[in-house]
Each structure stands twice: as structure tokens, then as C-alpha cells.
Amino acid sequence: EEAVPFEDVLSDDYTMTQMLNNVNTHFDWQMDEVSQLFDSYQPVEFLYNCYVSLKGTNDDFIGDCVDCHRVIYHILKNNGYDCVLFTIATRPITQAHTMVIYKENGCYTLVNYRAVTHYPQGTTIQDIVDDYNKKHNFKKEWYWNMHRYDYEKNKFYTVDKEDF
Secondary structure, eight states: OOOOOOOOOOOHHHHHHHHHHHHHTTEEEEOOOOGTTTOOOHHHHHHHHHHHTTTTOOOEEEHHHHHHHHHHHHHHTTTTTTTEEEEEEEEEEGOOOEEEEEEEETTEEETTTEEEEOTTTTOOOOHHHHHHHTTTTOOOEEEEEEEEEEEETTTEEOOOOGOO
């Protein structure tokens, strides 16, 4: 599936906040079903198209954290951000979560639905994981992973922490 023409332009913190509010306003969180093995991977183009088709309506696109953050990832990527989808397999595993991290001027920023957390230079991805676990009173994670989407091949691939 091809994405509809791209229309979300981010020029500053205000437009970033507006975009996050727009995406989350049209998002209804629901856990993936057993038929999807509790985790489905839909292409970012499909999810972005769902989001765009619902703008200006009272309807929501339905999905889990992965789906919502794929839309955010697509918007950031198309605005030139160096970003990845970021998953933490928490303890307890039932609280595992996917978000987006982008890197700008050597610093990481974590996007979690509407929340944007900027980290100072020198912060590592593991520091961000540790901070997330601490904020949510989780034990040390099982693992964490980063993905990017290859728009030509229409598939996700793992990003090594050394490459981001």
C-alpha cells in the first residue's frame, strides 16, 4: 500500500505537540488479539492512511502502542528526523511498550504518545531504558530493540545500537 500524500509538516516544538495531539486524538488503544499472536505488524503506510482518513472526523483508528507510534514514526521520518521505533520488553512482560526515539544534534528524544522527553548529550539508549523502567517501577528489562522501516522493501529491520 502506498501512503497518501504527506501533509504533516513539523517546524518547531509547537507543531510537534500539535501532531502528537492529532495522532493521539484519533487513536483508540486496543490490545492485538490472539489471532494476531498478540502483536501484528502493519505497514506504516497503511496506518498513516488510516490516520489521515480520520482527521476531521470523530472516528479513531484502532491499534496498540506499536500502531500509534508507527504513525508518529512515519511523520517524523518524512520530516527528516533520524528516528527509530523503540521497544522495551519490560518485567513484567505484560507492560512491554513501543515508542519512538529520534536523534537530533547528538541528543536523544523519546516520544511516548503525547509525552516528549529530551535527554542531554551523553545519554545512552540503555540510560533511557533504565530511566523508563525506574519511572514505571519495573525491574530490569528482558531486552530492548530498535527498528526502522524500509519504504522500498515494505518491511522493518533491526537497528544496532552502534548505528544510531
